[in-house]
Amino acid sequence: MMPMNPKQLKKLMKQLDMRQLDNVVEVIIRLEDREIIIKNPTVTVIKAMGEKIYQIAGGEEEEKVKLVISEEDIKLVMEQTGVDYETAKKALEEANGDLAEAILKLTEGSP
Known part of the structure; x- marks a missing residue:
């Protein structure tokens, strides 16, 4: 394949309706x-x-595991502890999705 000069490359990109996005951070x-x-x-x-x-190319790649808390888990914590939706969800988030830990945390100190 013959190398293209920048002028030819620019012309080809225009014909193909290609453009590069500038200043992309991530x-x-x-x-x-x-x-x-x-x-x-x-x-x-x-x-x-x-x-x-x-088309996305290059750069460093990182994968972050995203905590997914299901509605069923939130409802179970609510039923077991008698707390509202937001409190149950927050407890699960703080416990990294661990049901037992969230329930124990919410029931500690309860009679």
């Missing part, structure tokens, strides 16, 4: 159970057949 891809964070990426937008395609 891209976050949210999944059900985690997030993928790409720092300092190069992001190119390509328009094709009425759709926008985002």
